[in-house]
Amino acid sequence: xxxxxxxxxxxxxxxxxxxxxxxxxxxxxxxxxxxxxxxxxxxxxxxxxxxxxxxxxxxxxxxxxxxxxxxxxxxxxxxxxxxxxxxxxxxxxxxxxxxxxxxxxxxxxxxxxxxxxxxxxxxxxxxxxxxxxxxxxxxxxxxxxxxxxxxxxxxxxxxxxxxxxxxxxxxxxxxxxxxxxxxxxxxxxxxxxxxxxxxxxxxxxxxxxxxxxxxxxxxxxxxxxxxxxxxxxxxxxxxxxxxxxxxxxxxxxxxxxxxxxxxxxxxxxxxxxxxxxxxxxxxxxxxxxxxxxxxxxxxxxxxxxxxxxxxxxxxxxxxxxxxxxxxxxxxxxxxxxxxxxxxxxxxxxxxxxxxxxxxxxxxxxxxxxxxxxxxxxxxxxxxxxxxxxxxxxxxxxxxxxxxxxxxxxxxxxxxxxxxxxxxxxxxxxxxxxxxxxxxxxxxxxxxxxxxxxxxxxxxxxxxxxxxxxxxxxxxxxxxxxxxxxxxxxxxxxxxxxxxxxxxxx
Ligand code: SF4
Numbered sequence: 460x461x462x463x464x465x466x467x468x469x470x471x472x473x474x475x476x477x478x479x480x481x482x483x484x485x486x487x488x489x490x491x492x493x494x495x496x497x498x499x500x501x502x503x504x505x506x507x508x509x510x511x512x513x514x515x516x517x518x519x520x521x522x523x524x525x526x527x528x529x530x531x532x533x534x535x536x537x538x539x540x541x542x543x544x545x546x547x548x549x550x551x552x553x554x555x556x557x558x559x560x561x562x563x564x565x566x567x568x569x570x571x572x573x574x575x576x577x578x579x580x581x582x583x584x585x586x587x588x589x590x591x592x593x594x595x596x597x598x599x600x601x602x603x604x605x606x607x608x609x610x611x612x613x614x615x616x617x618x619x620x621x622x623x624x625x626x627x628x629x630x631x632x633x634x635x636x637x638x639x640x641x642x643x644x645x646x647x648x649x650x651x652x653x654x655x656x657x658x659x660x661x662x663x664x665x666x667x668x669x670x671x672x673x674x675x676x677x678x679x680x681x682x683x684x685x686x687x688x689x690x691x692x693x694x695x696x697x698x699x700x701x702x703x704x705x706x707x708x709x710x711x712x713x714x715x716x717x718x719x720x721x722x723x724x725x726x727x728x729x730x731x732x733x734x735x736x737x738x739x740x741x742x743x744x745x746x747x748x749x750x751x752x753x754x755x756x757x758x759x760x761x762x763x764x765x766x767x768x769x770x771x772x773x774x775x776x777x778x779x780x781x782x783x784x785x786x787x788x789x790x791x792x793x794x795x796x797x798x799x800x801x802x803x804x805x806x807x808x809x810x811x812x813x814x815x816x817x818x819x820x821x822x823x824x825x826x827x828x829x830x831x832x833x834x835x836x837x838x839x840x841x842x843x844x845x846x847x848x849x850x851x852x853x854x855x856x857x858x859x860x861x862x863x864x865x866x867x868x869x870x871x872x873x874x875x876x877x878x879x880x881x882x883x884x885x886x887x888x889x890x891x892x893x894x895x896x897x898x899x900x901x902x903x904x905x906x907x908x909x910x911x912x913x914x915x916x917x918x919x920x921x922x923x924x925x926x927x928x929x930x931x932x933x934x935x936x937x938x939x940x941x942x943x944x945x946x947x948x949x950x951x952x953x954x955x956x957x958x959x960x961x962x963x964x
Pocket of ligand 1: 773778834840
């Protein structure tokens, strides 16, 4: 598994080529996503009214987004009443500064972090390290990618692109332990390292899965217990949340917990669900003495103001759309070059980072609609992708050759004379023979994708539907010639050529 191209959004085309060439990477991603889909399919059938639940979740999120300032104020006042300190960050830089300042105030030397996409989004880890604070990821997957110096390749399974052999070699190299590929032994090694750090940590940092407006509680779900440890052991806890994480009340939380666990990991319930309302009280034994909640905007208000993108804020980061996306299955998370990958990443990365930073993301989709079908909150993902494509075109972010070709095509389609000329050129013997040769050589070798793009399904073509394709067969005459011939024939005068075929049938 090798990464030569920097994993950044603007490098998407090169990253795609690199990922496509990495057979081991692709096999790991395909295996893991396939398994997640099977597990999910087993548990969503628990509910006959799953579709109604999706509908309800969609409406709850729509309601929250329509009245976001009100719910934010309610959450803030409830959380403050419970003793938490609530801070707002307009962008990633401000959020990083707030977190580093809090760590400085409490003289933190060691921070334990639990898995959180929003802290990845603001690149918090490198900032803390630069400030001289040792920062340790405590989710096993995050710990693996941190050791490997990579970014997560999936929203819920950060190290899904790695096999247990990869992890065994990584632990051997970075931790100096004996090579093993036994998952239990690998977990035990990580646990030994992490437990010791938990006991010494000054500050715990986590994300937030849901924030409940009417109680001021934050909810964190996980399977390893590391988030719970990062909340209960250090004296200070900082929870960083995107402002779209709000839910109106605890009743809606119960619906979202059912949907998140099933869609994300194929579980009926995650192993640990922690609801934290304020810091530790006098009579309580566990919990932080100080709780900070940093609410992050970072482009979300801009998205809220754009009706064509607002739905993307309903996302509960379950990762199901990644698992089902044929593009993600082939290139994995690193192919996108951004923290958020898959269909939802392709929508929100240009919205959060700006179209100039992520011009290709909306095009990294087959638009098959599988993402919209699986999304537990019924986000109309493939239409959002189309709208993002429209935005990229309007801003002139598409390649110059594509723009030129589209302009040329428009010119031809608007002028009957040019259309006829193009038809004649296209039907010219030598030209079409040349095209046929190019087709059989360049395209069948993978065309723009170089590396075979589609090996998965038996009988499918090797390269994006190109393997086994021969050059197209020429019709002999272009449509207009057939049409004129038809009109010249008195029997068929005035009828289109195909009507004769229909009559024969
Ligand atoms: S868009 Fe839907 S399916 Fe994709 S991560 Fe978000 S909630 Fe899950």
